[in-house]
Amino acid sequence: MDEAVQRRRFLGLTAAAAALGLTATVSGCGVLGGESGDVTLRLVAADYDLTGGDTTKKYWADLVTAFEAKHPGVKVEVQIESWDDVDRKVAEMVKADEAPDVAQIGAYADYAAAGELYAADEVLSIPVQANFLPPLAAAGETKRTQYGLPFVASTRPLFYNKALFEKAGAEAPTTWDELAAAAEKLKDEGVTTPFALPLGPEEAQAEALMWLLSGGGGWTDASDHYAVDSEANVRTFDWLKKNLVGKGLTGPVAPGKLNRKAAFAAFASGEVGMLNGHPSLVKEAEKKGVEVGQVPLPGVDGKAKTSMGVADWIMGFKQNGHRKEIGEFLNFVFSDENVLKFAGDNDLLPVTVSASAIMETDPEHANLREFLKGLPDAQLPPVGKTSWATVSENVKQNIGKAVTPSGRPSEVLGTIGRAATTAENAE
Structure with a gap:
């Protein structure tokens, strides 16, 4: 879908997207088949x-x-x-x-x-x-x-519950400040979780990246080296801690304890006002009577310039x-x-x-x-790095600490960042 690439059709990998599964066991190697050449x-x-x-x-x-x-x-x-x-x-x-x-x-x-x-x-x-x-x-x-x-x-827009927004008199946000204001209105209306922020170990590396990108940062810099504790990333987590978590707008479960699966289930049940969504959640929520609104992820001054893919x-x-x-x-x-x-x-x-x-x-x-x-402008996690599996696991286990009452984003991101650079140097 990149406009820079000529739109054209080709014969190729069939349905290559997801579930490779016929039905066979794996044993041995080499040429199999009844006839020579098969x-x-x-x-x-x-x-x-x-x-x-x-x-x-x-x-x-x-x-x-x-x-x-x-x-x-x-x-x-x-x-x-x-x-x-x-x-x-x-x-x-x-x-x-x-x-x-x-x-x-x-x-x-x-x-x-x-x-x-x-x-x-x-x-x-x-x-x-x-x-x-x-x-x-x-x-x-x-x-x-x-x-x-x-x-x-897949990519990740912002999902919002249309009925809860209408009841609270909230508008779909295009900036972080508008998101926080909408969350305040939802909280005043008694919504259990105005904004779900799942930084638990299930998928925290992706949830965090969405916020880092919308704040002008990311896991890596322009030279593809880890930049976990960049100024932009620290500013993003400072904002999250002060303006969402610290004001009680992220619900009863601490972000570091909230997994994506639980956040999605709560949204489908009508308990969540907003979250960063996934394609699979749309039908699940609508099946349960939740009308889902979708907008691009908000950024500091407007729509985020880069989305996560x-x-x-x-x-x-x-x-x-x-x-x-x-x-x-x-x-x-x-x-x-x-x-x-x-x-x-x-x-x-x-x-x-x-x-x-x-x-x-x-x-x-x-x-x-x-x-x-x-998708055309999306940025993916650094999956081409052999160190990413180790770094990603570290993020999953520790990034939620950055928004706890006693957590300091600069220190948490710094610790993760130093370990990431060490892993990268060992590649």
């Missing part, structure tokens, strides 16, 4: 069905059927795993020298750094690789080479040597038809320029337009 690819994918159904399995089964019909010498076996298990299981497979040919999981950087993945230009056609949205392609790079192929994406990844492993067949499969996965099908069915965003342009004008996906608007 190759069987093993794919491990994450399950995106939030209801416990089989929509992810069906998606991949249909995709594989269509792919195999066009590539009679290649079979694909799919193993679907829950998000709780998929990253761990792939790591165990790689460690046991039983790597899948293709994996659709949450992170790629460690495998790229270890030389275990094909680079994008080794498996994708030029049109398919050029069709990725630029922020997502950039986030898939380790040491300036793309190894992570974005599968599906998130992507899940698909990648090809070198171990079994099936570069040609992996490339054929991934190019098929990224066709407009497949990308749109997976993203649309799961209320997520397509990762390609051409599919995003189609979704923007599709009335069926009008509820995703606010998310789509933020």
